[in-house]
Amino acid sequence: MKIEVVVSFQVDPGGAERLRAALGDQAAGREFEPGIYEVRFARREAGLPELIEILEQLRLDYSLTEERSFRRRELEGALALHIAPGPEATRKSPRAHVEEEEACPVCGAGTGLPGELVVEGEIPDHPAVTVLPGGRMLVREEVARDLVAAGITGCLLRTVRDAWGRRKDVFELLPVHMLPPLQTPPTRFQFREDFSCPNCREGGRRLVSMLYYDAAEEAFMDVNVSTERFGRSPRIWREMVVSQRMFRILAEHGAEDIQVEPVILV
Ligand SMILES: [Zn+2]
Secondary structure, three states: OEEEEEEEEEEOHHHHHHHHHHHHHHHOOOOOOOEEEEEEEEOOOOOHHHHHHHHHHOOOOEEEEEEEEOOHHHHHOOOEEEEEEOHHHHHHOOOEEEEOOOOOOOOOOOOOOOOEEEEOOOOOOOOOEEEEOOOEEEEEHHHHHHHHHHOOOOEEEEEEEEOOOOEEEEEEEEEOOEOOOOOOOOOOEEEOHHHOOOOOOOOOEEEOOOOEEOOOHHHOOOEEEEEEEEEEOOEEEEEEEEEHHHHHHHHHOOOOOEEEEEOEEO
């Protein structure tokens, strides 16, 4: 596993000037234009504390995220894999909402099976598998057929319609199997009360670490979701965990823009 710390910050024209002055020689002739910056550091690499100190002094807002990458061997050796949409999928995903009678009208969180997924507008010419932000997945017919043939467990395949009621030629893969609560620690997440749904109080968590479960292998099906809900209102979701064979089918259909991490059993 390789860990990188990513510092993201935004500078306005005044901030750019102050940053240039503060960096002095370290700026190495680099022009800091107003804009959004992302600087990557290997874990414990020199320079990270210094940059944070400068950003603090200049009172520039920044965020720190940890990015983990894995060798193929590490992924293949895991019992289950945590998957999430990659950056492209997040950017291009169609807008969709959930129609559910008993769910929270603000964030869509419900106690039972989530309601029908209604895609707003056209679904762009998307790949065979689209992992939607918010813990849902759209698959084209050929993928759905392979999933059924393989007898994939823990999910339902449902038709999808648009706002005019027309059936789309994709299926929603709806996870129906919930995992036991995460083991915390070692699982770490941040909770912000003001990010949770103001109506039902769900969500408000941001995942910081990998997922750790104190559970037997039998607790996992091919498709699973976390008990815990994450995200910032109104977008609240459960994290998705899939088996090796489920992931292989997705990969065979060219699903590349997926963030994938091993799930760890403790
Ligand atoms: Zn809610």
